Amino acid sequence: MRLKGKTVVVTGAGRGIGRQIAKMMAAEGARVLAVDRDTEALGTLEGIATFAADLTNEKAVADMAAHATELGPLHILVNAAAVVRFGWIDELSYSDWQLTLRSEVDSVFLVTRALWPQLKMKGGSIINFSSASAHVALQGLPAVAHTAGKGAVLAMTRQLAMEGGPWGIRANSIAPGFTVTEETEQHLDNPEMMASVRSKLMIDRLGRTEDIGYLAIYLGSDESGFVTGADFSIDGGATAW
Numbered sequence: 154m155r156l157k158g159k160t161v162v163v164t165g166a167g168r169g170i171g172r173q174i175a176k177m178m179a180a181e182g183a184r185v186l187a188v189d190r191d192t193e194a195l196g197t198l199e200g201i202a203t204f205a206a207d208l209t210n211e212k213a214v215a216d217m218a219a220h221a222t223e224l225g226p227l228h229i230l231v232n233a234a235a236v237v238r239f240g241w242i243d244e245l246s247y248s249d250w251q252l253t254l255r256s257e258v259d260s261v262f263l264v265t266r267a268l269w270p271q272l273k274m275k276g277g278s279i280i281n282f283s284s285a286s287a288h289v290a291l292q293g294l295p296a297v298a299h300t301a302g303k304g305a306v307l308a309m310t311r312q313l314a315m316e317g318g319p320w321g322i323r324a325n326s327i328a329p330g331f332t333v334t335e336e337t338e339q340h341l342d343n344p345e346m347m348a349s350v351r352s353k354l355m356i357d358r359l360g361r362t363e364d365i366g367y368l369a370i371y372l373g374s375d376e377s378g379f380v381t382g383a384d385f386s387i388d389g390g391a392t393a394w
């Protein structure tokens with residue numbers, strides 16, 4: 154019960170890492186509001202409050218924040234929602250570039266801004282998602298938009314940590330390497346990509362959503378009270394060499 158008495162908003166909670174974090178935080182005693190634009194995916198989260206919203210839409214985010222005020226002071230915000238479009242620089246359309254940046258960066262800005270007053274009430278912990286792609290170029294991955302988006306989240310998180318300090322708001326980011334989710338599972342059948350991913354691993358297995366969930370619990374809890382403005386790699390050592 155490491156999060157007993159804590160109120161949490163998790164975005165992107167319909168699937169993947171966000172979903173895992175919502176479930177693991179609820180199991181640690183937190184009151185969780187799971188937010189996603191995919192109503193069907195949210196419907197599979199048993200025993201957890203849900204709210205459907207497209208977090209790149211300012212009005213929808215305002216509605217979500219108004220709903221979240223009913224929970225009272227907010228202690229933890231997990232910004233995990235994102236959509237990515239891959240494409241080499243000479244092939245990526247401008248609309249795919251914009252879609253990636255809107256979902257990876259604008260959603261973090263809009264949601265954090267909307268929930269900031271609730272985080273200020275008692276102080277809190279913001280957990281954002283950068284990526285291994287924010288730190289290194291990944292061979293074979295056409296990720297120009299994704300690297301820009303995740304680099305932005307990495308830098309924004311430090312700024313949020315500074316702006317939040319006086320209010321007792323901490324902000325940190327998690328930088329996963331390749332983590333198996335419903336979305337990334339499609340790549341498991343791509344031998345070239347998997348060989349490239351595995352060649353960088355110091356630990357001989359792929360990342361799991363639980364690996365990320367354990368860190369999120371620590372960063373959300375009071376155990377990490379002196380930790381802010383930091384970025385944590387969870388990538389089996391892939392970016393360490």
Ligand SMILES: NC(=O)c1ccc[n+]([C@@H]2O[C@H](COP(=O)([O-])OP(=O)(O)OC[C@H]3O[C@@H](n4cnc5c(N)ncnc54)[C@H](O)[C@@H]3O)[C@@H](O)[C@H]2O)c1
Nearest residue numbers: 165167168169170189190207208234235282284331332336
């Ligand atoms: N899985 C990985 O290998 C990996 C690696 C590095 C970073 N990350 C980052 O971790 C976070 C979680 O990734 P994941 O793999 O679990 O993603 P995912 O694609 O499995 O799930 C993302 C969820 O966000 C929701 N979502 C997307 N855009 C939204 C919007 N505008 N409004 C509301 N909901 C929206 C989707 O519906 C989906 O349920 C992301 O920020 C991602 O960039 C993941």
